[in-house]
Amino acid sequence: MSDPVLPVVIIGGGGHASVLVDILRQQNRDILAVISPDPIDSRSVFNGILHLLSDDDIHQFETNAVRLINGIGMLPGNTIRKHVANKFEAMGYRFDSVIASSAIVSPFAQLADGVQLFPGSIVQAGSQLGTHSIVNSAALIEHDCVLGNFNHVAPRATLCGQVECHDSVFIGAGATVIQSISIGTGAIIGAGAAVTKDLSVGHICLPAQSVQQSIEPKVMP
Numbered sequence: 001m002s003d004p005v006l007p008v009v010i011i012g013g014g015g016h017a018s019v020l021v022d023i024l025r026q027q028n029r030d031i032l033a034v035i036s037p038d039p040i041d042s043r044s045v046f047n048g049i050l051h052l053l054s055d056d057d058i059h060q061f062e063t064n065a066v067r068l069i070n071g072i073g074m075l076p077g078n079t080i081r082k083h084v085a086n087k088f089e090a091m092g093y094r095f096d097s098v099i100a101s102s103a104i105v106s107p108f109a110q111l112a113d114g115v116q117l118f119p120g121s122i123v124q125a126g127s128q129l130g131t132h133s134i135v136n137s138a139a140l141i142e143h144d145c146v147l148g149n150f151n152h153v154a155p156r157a158t159l160c161g162q163v164e165c166h167d168s169v170f171i172g173a174g175a176t177v178i179q180s181i182s183i184g185t186g187a188i189i190g191a192g193a194a195v196t197k198d199l200s201v202g203h204i205c206l207p208a209q210s211v212q213q214s215i216e217p218k219v220m221p
């Protein structure tokens, strides 16, 4: 029997959380509160949602009466998303996945709890995504990829078939990882990189840089 659809509490109130709230509103999910120590009123998507300031405010909700949404994004070297997940799970709360209605997910893909698939993303058959991993807007996970926990595949990045990413891997926006590549734990792929060789634990792949220079005005003959 599938789990009941419970109201949700969002942890975090920044840009990543705003996209999640937008998706959840479109799906008519009941959003009880956003927990964030920072102001959230500059983003209209949060209008009308209760704003709580402290993580301890979560205790006003029974662990089995709500699900949490991990609204903390993940940039290279940032571990707050993982810290938040571990802290609230240790208190007995569970995180829901968020799957945008425009995401395309094969019924033969496997998604762990807390996975987030943003609008226009695609996950093909045979792929497996670990807990709290993010597939950002229009990113593509081709067939038979295996992603560990706390990965972030940024907007429009492409993982070709049978790519393996261990835990806490960051794939920058628009990067392409060719088929059957293995990416080690904590590795970072820069935005726009083309990855053609395996990347070891804790290594970074920097793309070629574009060159910027001023354009000399042409002198007409």
Ligand SMILES: CC(=O)SCCNC(=O)CCNC(=O)[C@H](O)C(C)(C)COP(=O)(O)OP(=O)(O)OC[C@H]1O[C@@H](n2cnc3c(N)ncnc32)[C@H](O)[C@@H]1OP(=O)(O)O
Residues within 6 Å of the ligand: 076, 136, 154, 155, 171, 172, 173, 188, 189, 190, 191, 192, 193, 205, 206, 207, 208, 209, 210
């Ligand atoms: C919804 C969202 O927004 S999700 C977030 C999506 N964002 C991304 O995908 C960005 C991913 N991050 C990057 O690509 C980063 O620049 C990284 C991780 C590769 C490198 O970051 P840092 O180590 O902090 O490098 P830093 O910013 O200091 O730049 C070092 C040099 O590399 C260059 N550089 C940095 N990133 C790139 C890149 N992706 N492509 C080409 N050159 C780059 C910089 O211009 C700089 O050059 P300079 O020394 O000539 O001035």
